[in-house]
Amino acid sequence: MTGKTANESDRDSWTVAGRTFTSRLIVGTGKYSDFAQNAAALEASGAEIVTVAVRRVNVSDPNAPMLTDFIDPRKVTYLPNTAGCFTADEAVRTLRLAREAGGWDLVKLEVLGEARTLYPDMRETLKATETLVAEGFKPMVYCVDDPIAAKQLEEAGAVAIMPLGAPIGSGLGIQNRVTIRLIVEGSGVPVLVDAGVGTASDAAVAMELGCDGVLMNTAIAEAKDPIRMARAMKLAVEAGRNAYLAGRMGRRMYADPSSPLAGLI
Amino acid sequence: MTQRKAALANDTISVRVNGEHRRVYEGLSIADLTRDLGLSPDKVAVERNLEVVPRAKLAEVMVEDGDDFEIVTFVGGG
Numbered sequence: 372m373t374g375k376t377a378n379e380s381d382r383d384s385w386t387v388a389g390r391t392f393t394s395r396l397i398v399g400t401g402k403y404s405d406f407a408q409n410a411a412a413l414e415a416s417g418a419e420i421v422t423v424a425v426r427r428v429n430v431s432d433p434n435a436p437m438l439t440d441f442i443d444p445r446k447v448t449y450l451p452n453t454a455g456c457f458t459a460d461e462a463v464r465t466l467r468l469a470r471e472a473g474g475w476d477l478v479k480l481e482v483l484g485e486a487r488t489l490y491p492d493m494r495e496t497l498k499a500t501e502t503l504v505a506e507g508f509k510p511m512v513y514c515v516d517d518p519i520a521a522k523q524l525e526e527a528g529a530v531a532i533m534p535l536g537a538p539i540g541s542g543l544g545i546q547n548r549v550t551i552r553l554i555v556e557g558s559g560v561p562v563l564v565d566a567g568v569g570t571a572s573d574a575a576v577a578m579e580l581g582c583d584g585v586l587m588n589t590a591i592a593e594a595k596d597p598i599r600m601a602r603a604m605k606l607a608v609e610a611g612r613n614a615y616l617a618g619r620m621g622r623r624m625y626a627d628p629s630s631p632l633a634g635l636i
Numbered sequence: 637m638t639q640r641k642a643a644l645a646n647d648t649i650s651v652r653v654n655g656e657h658r659r660v661y662e663g664l665s666i667a668d669l670t671r672d673l674g675l676s677p678d679k680v681a682v683e684r685n686l687e688v689v690p691r692a693k694l695a696e697v698m699v700e701d702g703d704d705f706e707i708v709t710f711v712g713g714g
Contacts, residue, residue: 399714400713401712401713401714403712409712423710423711423712423713424710424713424714425708425709425710426709426711427654427706427708428654428673428680430654430656430675433673433675434674437710438710438711439679439709439710444710449710451710452714454714464686467688468681468706469681469710470688471681471682471688471689472680472708539714586714587714588713588714589714
């Protein structure tokens with residue numbers, strides 16, 4: 372064996388579009404009871420990237436607190452999303468504004484197909500990816516857990532592939548480990564499970580499958596204690612990553628004793 | 637004072653901001669408009685008639701009659 376120590380895992384990092392991060396957990400900023408709780412959960416999660424939505428300012432109450440007052444965009448990477456967009460045109464328009472609001476080219480593209488499942492519309496998603504790449508954006512793309520669609524997105528210039536583990540906000544966990552694993556094996560860009568994580572073990576499963584990271588919102592925000600759940604997710608992502616790097620034991624159909632059989636009295 | 641008010645009333649133009657009709661004084665830049673709405677121009681992004689206005693130009697581009705603005709910012713989201 373090589374002389375690797377446990378501390379080497381502390382230096383584990385991943386890179387997307389030339390930017391390197393040590394935390395493999397990306398957290399959303401929706402559904403929290405208030406900005407202060409959101410900021411505390413972010414702190415506990417150790418995440419370096421947060422997803423944010425782009426919406427009309429509240430013209431009737433311009434002094435309402437703003438997200439940027441609680442989560443400093445100079446310290447945490449804002450990843451603007453296109454949540455709520457159902458066409459490529461809407462998504463591109465939203466991200467053009469997001470780029471102007473913050474000056475970022477690293478964005479999260481999601482183009483939804485229907486409200487009931489919030490499943491991505493892959494035809495529109497691919498179209499939007501091509502337009503965004505042509506305009507200099509670096510899109511991280513929410514997609515179905517389909518290895519072929521993932522490959523097409525990568526070829527179109529997606530800087531990260533983000534397949535759903537289960538529908539957005541469902542908390543059902545990774546429904547199809549086989550396809551997530553196939554996407555990881557076939558991808559030349561980072562793969563992050565985006566959507567579907569419900570609890571810590573789900574995040575660990577995603578990481579054990581070899582994903583580069585996990586993106587979640589509801590699993591933390593709707594926990595009874597979001598701050599504790601944020602910490603649980605941080606640990607789960609680290610645990611899953613370490614288990615993946617360590618290489619799990621083989622599966623056996625029957626028992627194999629851990630104590631020697633020789634020398635029994 | 638009443639004279640000034642009357643003069644100003646004549647110098648207003650009609651625009652839409654985030655889907656809502658409003659009358660604003662003529663001769664404002666977009667940066668002025670956002671400040672008049674109580675917003676900080678460096679915390680928002682502005683689209684004018686479906687075209688993004690670069691932040692560096694908010695103080696230069698003048699609001700014109702009939703303009704349709706979308707003024708957005710970042711909010712919590714997943």
